[in-house]
Amino acid sequence: MGLNNIRNFSIIAHVDHGKSTLADRLLEFTGTISEREKREQLLDTLEVERERGITVKLQAVKMYYKADDGETYTLHLIDTPGHVDFSYEVSRALAACEGALLLIDATQGIEAQTVANFWKAVEEDLVIIPVINKIDLPSANIERVSKQIEDILGLDPSEIILASAKEGIGIKEILEAIIKRIPPPKKEDDNRLKALIFDSYYDPYRGAVAFVRIFSGEVRPGTKIRLFSTGKEFEVTEVGAQMPFMKKLEKLSAGDVGYISASIKDVRDIRVGDTITDAKNPVDKPVPGFKPAKPVVFAGIYPTGDTTYEELRDALEKYAINDASVYFEPESSPALGMGFRVGFLGLLHMEIVQERLEREYGINMITTAPNVVYRIKLKHKDEIREIRNPSELPDNMGLVEYIEEPFAKVTIIVPSEYVGSIMQLCQEKRGIQKNFSYMDKNTVVLEYELPLSEIIMDFHDKIKTLSRGFASYDYEIIGYRKEDLVRLNVFLNKQPVDALSFIVHRDKAYRRARQIVEKLKEVIPRQLFEVNVQAGIGNKIIASERIPPLRANVTAKCYGGDVTRKKKLLEKQKEGKKRMKQFGKVQLPQEAFLSILSVD
Amino acid sequence: MIEGIYIHIPFCREKCPYCDFYTVKLSEHDISEYIKCLIKELEIYLGEYEFNIKTLYIGGGSPSIISPRYYETILKYIYKKLGIPQEISIECNPEDYTKDDFIHLRDIGFNRVSFGIQTFSTRGLSILGRKHTPMHAIKGVEDTFNAGIENINADIIFGYPHQTVEELEKDIDTLITLPLKHLSAYLLTFYKDTPFFHIYKDFKRNEDELAEMHNLLCERLKEAGFRRYEISNWAKEGYMCKHNLMYWTGGEFLGVGVSAWSYADNKRWGNVRNINNYVDKLKRGEKPVEVSVSLKREDLFTEYIILGLRTMKGINKDSVFIPEHLREFFEISDSNISIKERYLLLADEIISELLCYNKLPREELCWKLKDLHP
Numbered sequence: 001m002g003l004n005n006i007r008n009f010s011i012i013a014h015v016d017h018g019k020s021t022l023a024d025r026l027l028e029f030t031g032t033i034s035e036r037e038k039r040e041q042l043l044d045t046l047e048v049e050r051e052r053g054i055t056v057k058l059q060a061v062k063m064y065y066k067a068d069d070g071e072t073y074t075l076h077l078i079d080t081p082g083h084v085d086f087s088y089e090v091s092r093a094l095a096a097c098e099g100a101l102l103l104i105d106a107t108q109g110i111e112a113q114t115v116a117n118f119w120k121a122v123e124e125d126l127v128i129i130p131v132i133n134k135i136d137l138p139s140a141n142i143e144r145v146s147k148q149i150e151d152i153l154g155l156d157p158s159e160i161i162l163a164s165a166k167e168g169i170g171i172k173e174i175l176e177a178i179i180k181r182i183p184p185p186k187k188e189d190d191n192r193l194k195a196l197i198f199d200s201y202y203d204p205y206r207g208a209v210a211f212v213r214i215f216s217g218e219v220r221p222g223t224k225i226r227l228f229s230t231g232k233e234f235e236v237t238e239v240g241a242q243m244p245f246m247k248k249l250e251k252l253s254a255g256d257v258g259y260i261s262a263s264i265k266d267v268r269d270i271r272v273g274d275t276i277t278d279a280k281n282p283v284d285k286p287v288p289g290f291k292p293a294k295p296v297v298f299a300g301i302y303p304t305g306d307t308t309y310e311e312l313r314d315a316l317e318k319y320a321i322n323d324a325s326v327y328f329e330p331e332s333s334p335a336l337g338m339g340f341r342v343g344f345l346g347l348l349h350m351e352i353v354q355e356r357l358e359r360e361y362g363i364n365m366i367t368t369a370p371n372v373v374y375r376i377k378l379k380h381k382d383e384i385r386e387i388r389n390p391s392e393l394p395d396n397m398g399l400v401e402y403i404e405e406p407f408a409k410v411t412i413i414v415p416s417e418y419v420g421s422i423m424q425l426c427q428e429k430r431g432i433q434k435n436f437s438y439m440d441k442n443t444v445v446l447e448y449e450l451p452l453s454e455i456i457m458d459f460h461d462k463i464k465t466l467s468r469g470f471a472s473y474d475y476e477i478i479g480y481r482k483e484d485l486v487r488l489n490v491f492l493n494k495q496p497v498d499a500l501s502f503i504v505h506r507d508k509a510y511r512r513a514r515q516i517v518e519k520l521k522e523v524i525p526r527q528l529f530e531v532n533v534q535a536g537i538g539n540k541i542i543a544s545e546r547i548p549p550l551r552a553n554v555t556a557k558c559y560g561g562d563v564t565r566k567k568k569l570l571e572k573q574k575e576g577k578k579r580m581k582q583f584g585k586v587q588l589p590q591e592a593f594l595s596i597l598s599v600d
Numbered sequence: 601m602i603e604g605i606y607i608h609i610p611f612c613r614e615k616c617p618y619c620d621f622y623t624v625k626l627s628e629h630d631i632s633e634y635i636k637c638l639i640k641e642l643e644i645y646l647g648e649y650e651f652n653i654k655t656l657y658i659g660g661g662s663p664s665i666i667s668p669r670y671y672e673t674i675l676k677y678i679y680k681k682l683g684i685p686q687e688i689s690i691e692c693n694p695e696d697y698t699k700d701d702f703i704h705l706r707d708i709g710f711n712r713v714s715f716g717i718q719t720f721s722t723r724g725l726s727i728l729g730r731k732h733t734p735m736h737a738i739k740g741v742e743d744t745f746n747a748g749i750e751n752i753n754a755d756i757i758f759g760y761p762h763q764t765v766e767e768l769e770k771d772i773d774t775l776i777t778l779p780l781k782h783l784s785a786y787l788l789t790f791y792k793d794t795p796f797f798h799i800y801k802d803f804k805r806n807e808d809e810l811a812e813m814h815n816l817l818c819e820r821l822k823e824a825g826f827r828r829y830e831i832s833n834w835a836k837e838g839y840m841c842k843h844n845l846m847y848w849t850g851g852e853f854l855g856v857g858v859s860a861w862s863y864a865d866n867k868r869w870g871n872v873r874n875i876n877n878y879v880d881k882l883k884r885g886e887k888p889v890e891v892s893v894s895l896k897r898e899d900l901f902t903e904y905i906i907l908g909l910r911t912m913k914g915i916n917k918d919s920v921f922i923p924e925h926l927r928e929f930f931e932i933s934d935s936n937i938s939i940k941e942r943y944l945l946l947a948d949e950i951i952s953e954l955l956c957y958n959k960l961p962r963e964e965l966c967w968k969l970k971d972l973h974p
Binding site for chain 1: 606759831862868903926944949950952955
C-alpha cells in the first residue's frame with residue numbers, strides 16, 4: 001500500500017468531551033475490534049486511568065477503512081493524553097500526524113484545553129477537522145458551538161461535522177473527512193531511517209517499547225538502531241502495530257505508525273520526542289522539537305509503617321522503568337529520615353505515581369507537599385542554583401542576591417457570570433492580567449501570568465468551586481521571574497520540621513503562617529503530650545497554636561467476652577499510629593504534610 | 601485447667617440504649633428450656649477439659665429478672681460435678697429482687713451481688729434509659745446486706761451525656777454511705793450498633809471535664825477506703841473480684857450461654873449470638889460455638905500487655921520495651937510496670953503506642969499467658 005492510502009491523525013479535546021468514546025466507535029466502525037473484544041474505552045488500559053476516567057498513556061492503533069471511493073486506507077489513530085501535565089506528550093503525538101479531529105462537546109462548547117490543543121495542532125501544521133460531539137443531548141447547543149468555532153478558532157463552519165460518539169452518529173462522515181481532508185504522509189527523498197518516538201511503555205516480555213512514526217526509511221527486526229539524543233544503539237527484535245492488540249509486522253516503512261522493541265531494559269532510554277535512526281546509515285538531523293522530560297513539581301517521598309527505605313527504592317526503580325517522566329534522587333530529612341526527592345510533570349502525575357506505588361507495590365509512604373523548582377543566585381557567586389526542596393534555601397537570606405520562581409501563562413474560559421470571582425482569585429494568587437476578551441456574549445477568555453506555585457496549590461479546586469464547575473483552564477510554563485520569596489519554617493514543640501517548610505511570597509507569609517498552624521491543629525490528632533505548632537520566617541515566630549494533650553481514650557469494660565474485640569481495637573489504633581510519622585514525641589499523619597496545599 | 605465459669609443470662613425487660621450485650625425480651629422465650637441448655641453445654645465441656653473451679657459468675661442481660669430457683673438448678677449441678685467455688689456472683693438490677701429473694705440466693709450459695717446502679721441522679725437514670733429509681737438502688741443494697749451477703753458491688757457510669765461533675769460528686773457521696781465492698785465505675789462507651797452511638801454521634805464530650813471526673817473518683821474513693829485494682833474497678837481490702845481478676849491474668853474460663861466467650865488451651869471461642877440457634881444446637885447435642893480464635897505466641901503477648909496494663913499490678917517489667925517518650929506514664933517497681941493512676945484514662949492511647957514497639961516478649965518468658973503473670 002502506497003503512502004497515498006495512509007492517514008495519520010489524532011483526536012484532541014478538552015477532558016470529558018468524549019474522546020475515548022469516539023475512538024471506540026472508529027475502531028468498531030472499521031471492524032478493528034469485534035463485539036467480543038469490545039471493552040469500554042479500549043484505549044485506556046491502566047487500572048488507574050480507568051478509575052479516574054482519564055488517559056495517561058497514549059497509544060497508536062492501526063485500522064483499515066474501505067472508503068466511498070472504493071479504495072482501502074490505512075488509518076493510524078494516535079491517542080493523546082488529556083491533562084495539562086502531559087502537554088509535551090500531546091505535542092509529540094501531534095508531530096506524528098498530518099491531521100487532527102478537534103472534538104467539542106455540544107453542551108459545553110469550547111473550553112481551555114480545546115483552545116490549547118488547537119494551537120498545538122496548528123503549530124504542527126495539521127489539518128484540523130472540527131467535530132461537535134454529543135449532539136443527541138437535550139442541552140446540546142450546536143449553533144452556539146459552531147459560532148465559537150468560527151469566531152475563536154477561525155475555522156470554516158461548513159467544515160464542522162456533527163456527531164454523537166455515544167449514539168454512533170456521524171462516524172462515517174468523520175472517516176470520510178479523514179480520507180478527503182487530511183493529506184497522506186509526505187514522501188521524503190531520503191531513504192535513511194528517521195522515526196519519531198511519541199510514546200513508550202514497559203512490557204514485561206518485550207522490554208521497553210517505543211511507539212514511533214516513521215518519516216523516512218524503514219525498520220525491521222535485525223536493524224541496528226541508534227537513539228539520537230544519547231547515541232545508544234540497540235538491535236531491533238520486533239516491529240508491529242496495535243490492531244488494537246499488539247501484532248508483529250515484517251517491517252515499518254515511511255509514513256507508518258507502529259511500535260519497535262529492541263530488548264531495551266529501561267524506558268528512560270527511549271525518550272518521547274527523540275529520533276530513532278539506522279546506526280549504520282544515520283540521518284544527519286533528528287525530527288525537531290525534542291525536549292527531555294523535565295519535572296516541574298517535586299515532593300519528598302518517605303517510607304512509613306512497615307515499609308523500609310530499600311523497599312521504597314526498589315519500588316521507585318521498578319516504577320521508573322515504566323514511566324520515563326518520573327525523576328528521583330535520594331534525600332534525607334532530619335524530620336523524616338531517609339527518603340527520595342521525586343520530580344513529576346504536575347500534580348496529577350504526582351497523584352498517579354503515589355497511587356500506583358501504594359497499590360501496585362504495596363508501599364506505605366508519606367508524601368510531603370509538592371513544590372515548584374526555584375532558582376537562586378548567591379551573592380559573590382556566579383552560578384544559579386536550582387532549589388528543589390525548600391530546605392535547600394539558605395537560612396540567611398542575606399546571602400541570596402535574588403530568588404526566582406517559574407511563571408505560567410494561564411488561559412481560563414469562563415461563563416461571564418463567574419468572571420468577577422475568577423479574576424479576584426487570580427489577583428489573590430499574584431496573577432497579572434494579560435488578556436480579557438469575550439468568546440461569545442456569555443463566555444469570557446482570560447489570560448493571566450501566574451506563579452506556577454500558586455497553580456499547584458489549590459487553583460484547580462478553587463476555579464471549579466468559584467464557577468460551579470463551568471470554568472476551564474490550561475497553562476504553559478513561560479519562564480522564571482524574580483520575586484520576593486521567603487521560606488516559612490514550621491516548628492513542632494520548638495523543633496523545626498524541615499519537611500513542613502515551604503517557600504512563599506513575603507506579602508503572604510503572615511496569612512499563610514496563620515493558616516498553616518490552624519490547619520495543622522486541625523489535622524494533627526490530640527496526643528499524649530501537648531503539641532506546640534508554630535510558623536515563622538527564619539527563627540522569628542509569626543503564628544502559633546497549641547494542641548492540648550489528649551485527656552481520655554480508654555475502654556471502660558474488658559471482661560471475658562471483650563478481650564478479642566478489645567485486642568482488635570487496640571491493634572487498629574496501633575496500625576493507625578504506625579502509618580503516622582514519628583517526629584520526636586509527635587506523630588504526624590499524612591494530611592499534615594499536605595496541609596500546605598489546602599491553605600489560602 | 602479451667603478456673604472459672606461464666607453463665608450468660610440474656611433476658612431483659614427492655615434493652616438499655618447504651619448496652620451492646622446480646623439480650624432478648626424475657627416474655628418471648630422459654631426460660632426453663634434455656635436453663636436446660638446451659639446445663640447441657642456445661643456437660644459437653646466437662647468431659648473435655650480439666651476443671652478446678654474457683655469462681656462462678658452469672659451475668660447478663662438481667663439475671664435478676666428470673667426467679668432464683670432457676671439458679672438453684674444450675675448451682676446444684678455445678679456443685680455436684682465440680683465442687684463449690686469460692687466466689688459465686690450474680691448481677692442484679694436494683695429493682696428486681698426482694699429481701700426474700702436475696703435470702704434465697706444466699707441459701708443456694710451466692711456470696712457476691714453486683715448491682716447495676718449506674719447513677720443516683722433521676723435525670724441521669726432517665727438519660728441512660730434506666731427504669732429504676734435512686735430509692736430502688738439504696739434499698740436493693742440494704743436488702744442484700746441484711747440478707748447476709750456482705751460482698752456487694754455497685755456499677756456506676758460516669759461521663760454520660762450532659763452529666764456534670766457535681767452530679768458525679770453526689771453519686772460518690774451516696775455510694776460511700778452504702779455497705780459496699782466493691783465499686784466499678786465505667787466511663788460510658790458509645791458502642792457501635794447501639795442507639796446511643798447514633799443519637800450522640802455528633803455529641804462531643806468535654807475531655808477536660810472527663811478528666812476532672814476521673815480525678816474526683818480517684819481521690820474520693822481512695823479516701824473512702826477503696827483501693828483501685830483495675831481501670832474501672834475499686835475494692836475494699838480483700839474484696840477484689842476474683843472472677844474478673846482471672847480474666848486479666850490469663851486464667852482459663854468457660855463461658856456458657858448464648859454469646860458467651862471462653863478461653864482455654866490458647867484458644868478463645870465465642871458462642872452463637874442468637875438464642876434460637878443456641879437452643880437448637882444444644883438440642884442436637886452440638887457445641888454452640890460460632891467463632892474460635894487460636895492464639896499464637898505474639899497474640900498471647902499482646903493480650904498479656906493489653907490486659908495486664910489495665911490492672912494496677914501491671915506486667916513484668918522485663919517483658920516489654922518502653923520507649924523513652926512513654927516512660928513518664930509508667931510506674932516502675934522492682935518487678936513490675938503499670939500505668940500511673942492519673943493516666944489510666946489514657947490507657948488505650950498508651951497501650952496502643954506501646955504495642956508499636958513490642959511485637960514479641962523481650963525474654964523467653966512464656967508460651968502460656970498464665971505463666972507471664974508473676
